[in-house]
Every structure is written in structure tokens, then in C-alpha cells.
Amino acid sequence: MTSTxxxxxxxxxxxxxxxxxxxxxxxxxxxxxxxVIRLQDVSLYYGDFxxxxxxxFDVPTHQITSIIGPSGSGKSxxxxxxxxxxxLISGTRVEGKIMYHDEDLYASYVDPVEVRRRIGMVFQxxxxxxxxxxxxxxxxxxxxxxxxxxxxxxxxSLRRAAIWNxxxxxxxxxxxxxxxxxxxxxxxxxxxxxxxxxILMDEPCSALxxxxxxxxxxxxxxxxxxxTIVIVTHNMQQAARASDKTIFLxxxxxxxxxxxxxxxxxQIFTDPKQQLTEDYVSGRFx
Amino acid sequence: xxTPSVTIGxxxxxxxxxxxxxGGLVFAGALLFALLFSLAILAVLIWSQLAQAxxxxxxxxxxxxxxxxxxxxxxxxxxxxxxxxALLVLIVALAAFPIGIMTAIYLEExxxxxxxxxxxxxxxxxxxxxxSVVYGILGLTVFVALFASVGDGNGKTVISGxxxxxxxxxxxxIITSAEAIRAVPxxxxxxxxxxxxxxxxxxxxxxxxxAAPGILTGMVLSLSRAIGETAxxxxxxxxxxxxxxxxxxxxxxxxxFTALPTIIFDWARKPQxxxxxxTSAAIIVLLVVTVVTNAFAILLRNxxxxxx
Numbered sequence: 001m002t003s004t005x006x007x008x009x010x011x012x013x014x015x016x017x018x019x020x021x022x023x024x025x026x027x028x029x030x031x032x033x034x035x036v037i038r039l040q041d042v043s044l045y046y047g048d049f050x051x052x053x054x055x056x057f058d059v060p061t062h063q064i065t066s067i068i069g070p071s072g073s074g075k076s077x078x079x080x081x082x083x084x085x086x087x088l089i090s091g092t093r094v095e096g097k098i099m100y101h102d103e104d105l106y107a108s109y110v111d112p113v114e115v116r117r118r119i120g121m122v123f124q125x126x127x128x129x130x131x132x133x134x135x136x137x138x139x140x141x142x143x144x145x146x147x148x149x150x151x152x153x154x155x156x157s158l159r160r161a162a163i164w165n166x167x168x169x170x171x172x173x174x175x176x177x178x179x180x181x182x183x184x185x186x187x188x189x190x191x192x193x194x195x196x197x198x199i200l201m202d203e204p205c206s207a208l209x210x211x212x213x214x215x216x217x218x219x220x221x222x223x224x225x226x227x228t229i230v231i232v233t234h235n236m237q238q239a240a241r242a243s244d245k246t247i248f249l250x251x252x253x254x255x256x257x258x259x260x261x262x263x264x265x266x267q268i269f270t271d272p273k274q275q276l277t278e279d280y281v282s283g284r285f286x
Numbered sequence: 287x288x289t290p291s292v293t294i295g296x297x298x299x300x301x302x303x304x305x306x307x308x309g310g311l312v313f314a315g316a317l318l319f320a321l322l323f324s325l326a327i328l329a330v331l332i333w334s335q336l337a338q339a340x341x342x343x344x345x346x347x348x349x350x351x352x353x354x355x356x357x358x359x360x361x362x363x364x365x366x367x368x369x370x371x372a373l374l375v376l377i378v379a380l381a382a383f384p385i386g387i388m389t390a391i392y393l394e395e396x397x398x399x400x401x402x403x404x405x406x407x408x409x410x411x412x413x414x415x416x417x418s419v420v421y422g423i424l425g426l427t428v429f430v431a432l433f434a435s436v437g438d439g440n441g442k443t444v445i446s447g448x449x450x451x452x453x454x455x456x457x458x459x460i461i462t463s464a465e466a467i468r469a470v471p472x473x474x475x476x477x478x479x480x481x482x483x484x485x486x487x488x489x490x491x492x493x494x495x496x497a498a499p500g501i502l503t504g505m506v507l508s509l510s511r512a513i514g515e516t517a518x519x520x521x522x523x524x525x526x527x528x529x530x531x532x533x534x535x536x537x538x539x540x541x542x543f544t545a546l547p548t549i550i551f552d553w554a555r556k557p558q559x560x561x562x563x564x565t566s567a568a569i570i571v572l573l574v575v576t577v578v579t580n581a582f583a584i585l586l587r588n589x590x591x592x593x594x
Contacts, residue, residue: 088479090398117482127473129492139491140481187477194481 034061036198036228037082037119042096043256044077044086051077053256055096057247059198064220064229066239066265069249070285074257075232078249079200082230083119084112117144120191124203126183128175128190133158133167136175136186140194153193160226161189162219181212188219192227199223201231205238217242236281240269248277332573338566350567355528355544359560362528362553364568370444370524370545371513371575373538377448378455378512383505386459390501393460394467395489414457422521425450430522437540442523444543450518455508462507466500467493499587506583513576516547526552546572 035058042055052074059065067075077086084105086092098105105115117140129136137154146153154171158164163185167178175186184204191199201220205213213235220229220242233239239246246269247262261268261277272278279285342350346363353363397403429449434441470493478488494501520526524544531541546568553565 083480085476085480088476113482113484115482116480120482121480123473123476123480125473127477129474129477130496139478139483143481143483143487143491190477190481 033058035059036061036101037230038097038099039078039082040097040099042078042081042094042098044074044081045093045095046077046089047091050254050256052249053252053254053258055249055257055259057259057262059228059230060245061228062224062226063244064224064231064242065245065247066243067230067232067247067249068234068236068239068280069257069260070251070280071234072255072257073249073251075249076202078257079202079230079232080121082198083121083200084115085121087112117194118196119198119200120194120196122184122187122191122199122201122204125207126180126187128178128183128186130174130176132172133175133178133186134171137189137193140190144194157189157193158186160192160223161185162215162222163189179212181208181215184208184212184216185219188216192223196227198228198230201229203232203234206234213238236269236283240265240281248274248280250276250280335566335569335573338563339570342563342567343570350564351571354530355525355549357528359558359564362561362564364546364549364571366529366544367546367549367568368571368575369538370447370543371547371572373444373543374448374451374519374545375509375513375579377445378452379505379509381449381452382456382459382508386456386508387463387501389460390463390467391489391494394464395485395493410457410460414461417517418454418515419517419521421450421454422518424453425518425522439540440523442542443540445539447519447522447524447543447545450522451512451515454515454518455512458508458511459504462504463497463501466497466504469500470496502583502587506580506587509579509583510576513579514547514572516551519545519548520551524548546575 037059039055039057039059043053044051055078067079069075080086081094082098082105086094094106100115100119103110129139131139134154137157138150141150141153155164155168158167163182166182167173167186170177175183178186184207188199188204205216208216217238220231223229231239231243243265245263246265248260248268249257250260252258260280261272261274263273268277269281272281350363351368352365353361354366356362393403393406397406425446429446430441432441433439433443433446474492474496475488478492483491523542525542526544526548529542529544531537550565550568550572553561553568
């Protein structure tokens, strides 16, 4: 079975014999697909307020996984919990397990700084440092005490982010002098420079025009051979175009987000198992 | 086809100006008047001092700047005051800036938002409002007594004075630095942490460079305040009258001292007419020193200025 949208066989197929439950746990056969990150019954709290409830899904390696859902469903909160960025907000609490290569990211011996070196992030509004383009990309490697060919690493990162040709003659200029789309690609180059395994993207194109958005999507497709990408997006067409697996989050009556359905992007958008999913992807709410 | 006629009032979608915005003009005029009034006060102050000071500079020139204090107005000069003020600036900067900036970094970046942090914050703001003469008494009872007991002098040295002034401006340094750090947008911190930087790496590599212009401005403000303070120096024992020291650095640091503001205070009290002119001349010297210090720091700040 090949998808009509992406032309590739989906790597994750739901088991047709079972009735889908709202949390659609993968069956044992599918668990053999390598997943660099696994969430198991994760709930996130801001103080007493539960933002997401009982989230379970796998992030398959070298694929693009998109998380879609209406506002307030906790998508960004969930994404930020994967690289422990929520630690920066006081009063946040995690229940359940977020496994990275069979290690619980929230175990007491885990250093969040090390986590973020392996799981990078690109933010909604491009936020390059007020430094030169070169120093922006070099910042991460320099943190780690990189001793090798820094020029080469910066060039390689900028090439992989599909922005080298536009900036190669002005590496000393401020990162802020670039256009919005270029700034975002610079931020991607900056994240790539630390050679993470996973790149989390929190609505990376929502502040960009359609042409820049398309460039970023093409970029994502090119780099997923080397990285694993998780993208939160409000833009359903983007999720349908660009991702391999889709997770649909909705907000329950208690304002906590939960997984309604998850599966290959093709299936979620053309043959969803839940009525709520069908309503959302056809634009009836959200 | 007839041309439609446009008359004021007949068509309420007209964009013609109707009347004059009197209230707006009066308000703008009042603002301008307030500005000119402030400038006028400044101009009167400076001019009244310049008028008295210029004859002194015309007559004595550089000699005024190189002579020591004396009871004879024809010989009296501000040299010892210049040295004293310069030493005070140095000691104040060394003592207050590192501690003040580090405190600000801790309060803004490291401590959580808990009761203790808020308690500290309130207290620092209160300390900034304590009258300077109180700091003078603090300097007398702590620093002067300390140095008197340790060395063989009476403790009334420029070091005591400098430390007293440092304590006085410390709250100001903390508050202005903290505000400069707080003004750095959170998106910068997020980006830094997102790359796997530790808190120290984010502070040193991102936040301090971004906050540098604001912190430097705060340092300028604090130094200007310290240069002009008189009451604490008098209490700590700046010499009123005249004195002499050996020229060595040790003598300067451990012997009697004075500063420009205290010289001004002393000369202003003297009955002789000639000392009135000297007072104005000393005031002009102090203003020049203040302006030069500010200009240097502003130049430094502009070098690091960033546009967001």
C-alpha cells in the first residue's frame, strides 16, 4: 500500500482487526519499528492544572512526526517536555515516562543540558542571537568545546539548512539582518550544528510567508535522513504534505489534552478512524 | 452628468479639517514650556557659576588645578581634591561594580521567585532611598574604626571614604543592572537553553553581552552620584581646611584626604570674598569631571550598543 500523497509505503500501519481506542497504542508488531522517543502515559501539570493527560505515542526514527490539534490541546507543552524545556518554568511537573533510547528523560540522574544537546529545538518566532551569522551557528559547538574545523562545521550546517549560498559572503553580518524565512533557516542550521538526533519544531512556519514555508518543508524532507523530526503545527495542510506520522490531540472538557488518534499521515487524513479526527481534518472545528 | 457638490456638514464622510485642536496645541505648548523651564534653570546655574569662575581661570590658569589647599585664597587650588576624587572613583568602581553586578545576575537569573528573593528586592530598593548622611555614619562607625584599629592612623583615609561611597551606590548599581538584565527578551534565553547551554553559558554568552549597554549606563549614573556626594565624606573625615601629605601612593591612601565636593563645601563657608570666586571655580571643575566621566562611559556603552 503506497500513499498517494508521499508516494512511499507508510512504515506504521494500524492493525485493522482491533477497534481503535482514543490512545491508539501501537500493537506489538509495530513496536519493532525503531522509535527514538517513546511517550508512555505522560501527563503534564502546571501547578495543579493538568495540561495533557495520558499521552502515549512513539516517535519513529528518521521520520517526520506531526502533532496537530486545536488551540489549548497542549501540543506545545507536550513538545517542550520532550527536551525538558518546561523545566525552565517553575511549577511544572511530569507524570509518566518519556523514553529516549530506553532511558527515562526525567530520571533523577539525567542532566537536562545533555538532553537538549541531543534533542534540539526550533521555535515559532525565529530567534537568532544578536551575533554574526557565523557566531550563531558556532555557538552550540563552542559550548561543547569543539576543537576541530569550526569553519567547516559552520559551512556544513548552513548547507544542510539550505541557506549557505545566500549567506556565504556575509557570515560576519548580524543574524538579525536576514529576512524571516532566512532567520528561521539560520535557526535550523544553528540547531543542526550541535548534531542532535532529534529536532523538535514548534510551529516553525507560522510566522513565515508561504514561499518560506515551502522552503522549510523541503528542508525538513531533506534532513530527515539524518535526524528525526517532530513538528507541532496548526496548519493541517502542512501536516498532510510534510509528515509521515500524525498525532491528533484534542482538548477534553477538563482542558487537558489527550490523543484522539495517531497513525500514518495518509490514513489520518484520508481514512480516520475517529469521528472527531474526521471533523478536525475536514475543518469542521478547530 | 451633474457634479456632486461637497459642503461641510452636509456630507458626514468628509475628511476636511474642522477647526483647530486647541487642547492639543495647549498641551504641546505646556510640555515645551516645561522643557525650556528645566533647561533655563540649568543654564542659570551654570552661567552664574561660570561668571564668577572665569576670572579665576583667567588669572591663575592651570595653577589653580595644581595648587594645594591653603588659607590664602591667592594660593589655594584644587589639586588635592582632584587626586582625592580620582582615588575615590577608582575605589568605588572596584568595590561596588563587581559585587553589584553579580548580585543583580543572581537575583535575575539564578534565584527563583520566592519570598526570600522578594524580601531582598524590597530591601535593596529601601536602601537606595536612605539619605547619604546615614551612610556617612555607617562609614565612620565601621570603616574608619576598622582601619583605625588595624593600622596606626586614625582611619580617616580615602579608602574609608571610597568604601563608604561604594556601599552608598551599591543599591543603585544592583537596581540598574537588574533592570538591564530583565530587559533582555526571553526568546534569547530560550534559544540558548534550547541548544543545550548551561545557565552560566547563557548568562555569560548571551545575557551579559545583551545587557551590557544598560549595565554600563547604570554604572555611569552611579559614579556620577558618588562623585558629587559630600555629607558621607565629611563624616568619614575628609579634611576641611588644609593639609599636606608625602607624595607616595601609600601616603595618599593612608593619610588624610579630601575631595572636590568637600573643598567646595569648605570654601563656600569661608567669609572672604575671594573664596567665593574660588568656590565657583571649584564647582566648574567638578562639573567638568562629571561630564568627562559620563562621556567616557557613554562612549563605552555605544560601542556595545545593539539594536533589536
